[in-house]
Amino acid sequence: MRVEKMAKKYRVGVLSTIGNPLLPLFVTSILNQKITDILVIFDSKTRSKKDKDIWVQRAGHAFEKAYNAGLDIHSLCDAQVPFYFVKSHNDHSTIRLIKALSIDVLLNAGTPRKLSQQIINSVPFH
Numbered sequence: 001m002r003v004e005k006m007a008k009k010y011r012v013g014v015l016s017t018i019g020n021p022l023l024p025l026f027v028t029s030i031l032n033q034k035i036t037d038i039l040v041i042f043d044s045k046t047r048s049k050k051d052k053d054i055w056v057q058r059a060g061h062a063f064e065k066a067y068n069a070g071l072d073i074h075s076l077c078d079a080q081v082p083f084y085f086v087k088s089h090n091d092h093s094t095i096r097l098i099k100a101l102s103i104d105v106l107l108n109a110g111t112p113r114k115l116s117q118q119i120i121n122s123v124p125f126h
Helices: 023-032 049-059 062-068 073-079 092-100
Strands: 012-016 038-043 083-086 105-108
Touching: 012 023, 023 038, 023 073, 038 092, 083 092
Parallel strands: 012 038, 012 105, 038 083
Antiparallel strands: none
């Protein structure tokens, strides 16, 4: 599928946690589409041992290979992607942050929570 040039530049907010192995893959994919106005909002919840075990059971060690190839969160430094930290993606402070940053679209790139309808409705495009 070909991505058409967008008439409007969208600001993309990526919801994730530190250490989520999919985050660098998502952000790199977005950047490869020439969408550069992105930021990451980290939830404070970390992955438990149980979560990690389930991850390995389902995905094997496929994403460790990407990490070992240098594709980790630190590889995003050159792209100057800003990071923000919140207690919970469902917190009212997150909605205020989304509004203050004028985010147009949210991407769930590994939030550990079921997102509330308020968070989903806090952006114009959902």
